[in-house]
Amino acid sequence: MTKSLPFLLVDISKCEQNIAFMANKASKANVLLRPHFKTHQSLAVGELFRKYGIQQITVSSVAMAEYFSSGGWGDITIAFPFVPQMAARICTLARNIELNVIFSSPQNLLASIGSIDAKLGAFIEVDVGQGRTGVAVENTRDIALMINLIASNRNVTFKGFLTHAGNSYGVKGKDAVLKVHTNALNQLAKLRSFWANQFPNLIISYGDTPTCSLADEFWGLNEIRPGNFVFYDVMQSLIGSCHLSQVAVALICPVVDVSPNLQKVVVHGGAVHLSKEKVEIDGNDCYGVVCRFDGVTWSNPVPNALVSALSQEHGIISYTNGALDDVKPGDLLAILPVHSCLAVDCMGQMFDAHGNKYDVLPKNAR
């Protein structure tokens, strides 16, 4: 193995199963799958989606839109509210591809609408419970104002409403996620019934990995935009969106030192590799789940072991019941990341089991 350590290994087979699962679900539910590519940020991983018929994608920044456009993606929604400083680059890009943007409030819209001089599709972001950005679904006054403001610029076409039911990240278990989901669908149904007469081609765009993984019903929606499902991660497994066996990326780390007395293993794999995203498992801080690695694939998680602390380059694995007593410096372990989107962003590249490299949008091209 000539690539340097630690590296991010992607299991392409799991990845394709995850894509197939979501593509089939969308197809059965008769909604468009417009996957969010912010998780992998990779042209090479993006290619895997094509065989499932994906041609329309979601991204979270202008730089990401430019990057995927350069790889032949011709229909992109930037699902991050428009900021006036983005206008020039967005309009340049919109001259070459179908590009949709979102506006999150009248104030947000007012700041930019005047500076758009290229054809753009516009969604109004609505909030169905996350409370991050977006207009309340029942705020008809602001929505009407935004629709009028959009109409004031002939380059911009109102397409519909977009939401992220990100409150699904705050709950655990299928029942709780489906409750968030049903609540969101009910709100969106009211929104559609209010506006559908005036806009018969209204698009309702929805998406987050927990609800899209666990729900089968997507009534009243036109498209879903989950992203994380391509790789999944420890956080998703705790929400209940996936099983840990579906996680498709792992950080391959060399063991640096061992302390069987303290039941501790130190690996080269820290905050600059995994990110400092943290979850709690059985009351313990967890920065990653530990698996064995045979040089090609990783094992099921090692019971009674967790990445319990991270510094910039060091990862500390704590274990009990002698789980890793046999490990020695130079051995390789695989760490399933808590949040795969951030681990990919930290690592800046991935490799498959054959050593093929999967590029990620470089930091200095953003």
Place this chain on the structure above:
Amino acid sequence: MTKSLPFLLVDISKCEQNIAFMANKASKANVLLRPHFKTHQSLAVGELFRKYGIQQITVSSVAMAEYFSSGGWGDITIAFPFVPQMAARICTLARNIELNVIFSSPQNLLASIGSIDAKLGAFIEVDVGQGRTGVAVENTRDIALMINLIASNRNVTFKGFLTHAGNSYGVKGKDAVLKVHTNALNQLAKLRSFWANQFPNLIISYGDTPTCSLADEFWGLNEIRPGNFVFYDVMQSLIGSCHLSQVAVALICPVVDVSPNLQKVVVHGGAVHLSKEKVEIDGNDCYGVVCRFDGVTWSNPVPNALVSALSQEHGIISYTNGALDDVKPGDLLAILPVHSCLAVDCMGQMFDAHGNKYDVLPKNAR
């Protein structure tokens, strides 16, 4: 401003004051300052150190050593325990520059010592209280074993002992940091007195930003290796290592949306920009401290405002007492990072007020 937003702005004048402060302190205390370059990971920022006479540096990975070597740095300590997989690259590099490595235990040493076929300086890492890696100072048996193992490879020269008093990060205030410091110095003095007869040229290498910022006495030490001080950050200010006015980097973020009713501002500046490093301020989660930005420099922190949550691209600022009621979408705010090392690593490049770019070791070159 043609660079894209958000971007990491570095205040070169503060940066140089921080370097001058530490260089003067080291000079007065008659210890070598061998700064840790993992904070900036930047050849351009590295150049700023030269005018203070710095020629010897510390890094935390082989890739970083290669990168700084390519920029003319000819005396580097890799202050991360040796891993067997690093041997080939380390030996290649050691043929061109003075290179020191560290070993953290007999097991760690045994795994690699046989594969070193180039001239290397070796430090034994000792633990003075952090409990991350390193041999206990009083563990004379293991230390003697390690010294003998090092001597078994004629390419490797035992240089001395290296430690990171990282337990200083767990305390707050000058008195508490100095207590950690004095305790470390006492342990290291015993270590020196035990081994100095046998190794009259023994080097004791010590370093972490809190103790090096707050202490003036470094008796018994030969070199100090703080790193973070070049930029400082919110975490260091809470420990007491610096004042927030000394923080030399800020993330310049455009305001995306505002909710004066909720006293909330959303900026483009998320976990992929600031990292998810978090501190607590007055019982509230804090991912960054908010300042105004006039296009060139940032203000003192805005009272009653904090970055209270991050998602991948979004930063949520919560405020009270109307502190940011006047802000509107498109305005720029400056966010002081909780942990500057991670923010730099996330951003992958920096800019000064004149728009000059400061490159950072690219992720895909690691």
